[in-house]
Amino acid sequence: MPNSQNPSGTTWSAERRREVADALEGTGTLLVEDDAYGELRFDGPPLTPLCALAPERTLMTGSFSKVLAPGLRLGWCVAPPEVMHHLVTAKQASDLHSNTFAQQVAARYLDAAPIDEHVARITGMYRRHRDLMLALAADLFPGEVSWTRPDGGMFVWLTLPPGCSSMALFEAALKRNVAILPGLLFYTDGGGDRTVRLNFSNADEPMLEEGMHRLARVLAGQLRAAS
Numbered sequence: 001m002p003n004s005q006n007p008s009g010t011t012w013s014a015e016r017r018r019e020v021a022d023a024l025e026g027t028g029t030l031l032v033e034d035d036a037y038g039e040l041r042f043d044g045p046p047l048t049p050l051c052a053l054a055p056e057r058t059l060m061t062g063s064f065s066k067v068l069a070p071g072l073r074l075g076w077c078v079a080p081p082e083v084m085h086h087l088v089t090a091k092q093a094s095d096l097h098s099n100t101f102a103q104q105v106a107a108r109y110l111d112a113a114p115i116d117e118h119v120a121r122i123t124g125m126y127r128r129h130r131d132l133m134l135a136l137a138a139d140l141f142p143g144e145v146s147w148t149r150p151d152g153g154m155f156v157w158l159t160l161p162p163g164c165s166s167m168a169l170f171e172a173a174l175k176r177n178v179a180i181l182p183g184l185l186f187y188t189d190g191g192g193d194r195t196v197r198l199n200f201s202n203a204d205e206p207m208l209e210e211g212m213h214r215l216a217r218v219l220a221g222q223l224r225a226a227s
């Protein structure tokens, strides 16, 4: 996930993309570039996708879930022709075809409305949410907590100080009707219990503000208990 990775919200630099593309060259490796959040970029110029830097060695997937509606269950794929041939065969064997009604809905939408304007509108809204979340984190969170500054996507990734547990934070926050995702759910080795994924796309600004205030109080309580 070179763009606005889920869960960390981080984006690969142009240099890193070039390095990975160079490393792929001459190998038999196919890299899967999951670009679900690529359209939701807030800052800086667009970055070249891996599928453009190493087209023979990359399979890129995109989704309508983040820019139109997750309920459509539609996405797309860019792949070398011989890989695409196998993908089409495998997909036909597994589900015959994607829901044609949903495809028609998406196609009509794309025909009728300029998608770039829609993406610019939601990107502007998510950028405001991101800015609000980061400003509130700086104002309210204890100094020992650190976080990423995502340049796109939907998530901020917190790192808690030693002694804190994201699972305990999750349970305490939920009691106050604040939903966070404990970072350990993203780890396969049992690590990550001092990390937390926060989402800024879902709640509106007043709710985001209230949620951050409640979370800050819970965090401060955990830190007091840990010290």
Ligand SMILES: Cc1ncc(COP(=O)(O)O)c(C=O)c1O
Residues within 6 Å of the ligand: 001, 006, 034, 035, 036, 062, 063, 064, 065, 070, 073, 074, 075
């Ligand atoms: C990393 C990543 N890839 C892809 C998707 C989109 O999946 P889908 O198109 O099945 O909704 C998501 C959505 O949560 C995601 O986080």
